[in-house]
Amino acid sequence: MYKHTIDNAICIAFIGGDKKAFESIYCTFSKPLYRRILYLVKDPDDADEVLHNIFIKIWTAREQIDPAKNLFAYFMQAANSMAIDHLRKNLRTQVMHDTIIVSGEEHTARSVEDSYISKEDWKILESAIEQLPPQRRLIFKLCKIEGKSYKEVSESLSISPATISNQLVLAMKFLRQFVKQHHKEILLYCLLFDYMGRK
Incomplete structure (x- = not known):
């Protein structure tokens, strides 16, 4: 061939x-x-x-x-x-950077451009992710950013799916607390992470 x-x-x-x-x-x-x-x-x-x-x-x-x-x-x-x-x-x-549109009646008057998460907001969120403990940060990136399943990450890191779930819960709690100090729109990113990569 x-x-x-x-x-x-x-x-x-x-x-x-x-x-x-x-x-x-x-x-x-x-x-x-x-x-x-x-x-x-x-x-x-x-x-x-x-x-x-x-x-x-x-x-x-x-x-x-x-x-x-x-x-x-x-x-x-x-x-x-x-x-x-x-x-x-x-x-x-690309989806997370450029196509996260704010939903809800209170936002209907906003322009499409204003409805996107800005690159500056993404940098703020990235800085928060980098402050997570090493293993928690790795699990978060593998599951929530790279889209790997709990099973894949469990086998790769030799840890249980329950541990992965617990680490993600702690990561999301930290990110929510962190972003409250910045633009409110970034909270939508955290909400998105809650629904992305659930396996």
Whole structure:
């Protein structure tokens, strides 16, 4: 199916950590992978970022590669998966940054522009998130920003779903208290977080 192939010896050397083999694979695979990623993400800078991350990820996990299988197919599968993940993350960020419209009768007279959460408000919220304890902050970002399920985060961090739920409750309590000191509109962000990523 794939015409981009390398010598099996190069593949084995790559798995063993040979940097020259890595360079050879990069030269052979990078252009077709980039074309595929660009087709999916539609943005050259994003495509470069995804391509870069693919090679880092596979190099880090190279010992898990089966040298008997088609290496380019392995890279292409990673490209498809990471490009789609990138799109999902961008979409979620875009929604939260630009398309949160205030609802309620008291806001009907406001313009569409005034109904969006501003970038300045998002920076305030980000600063609040960064003040969470490390594990709580990680759980919050994985569940509420990246959209991972409780099960995925539970397996990734080796903690129970109940712990995840408790940590998110504490995180939301802190964020609400923090944003009360700033623009009231940011409270809508916290309300959105309450409903996003519930798994």
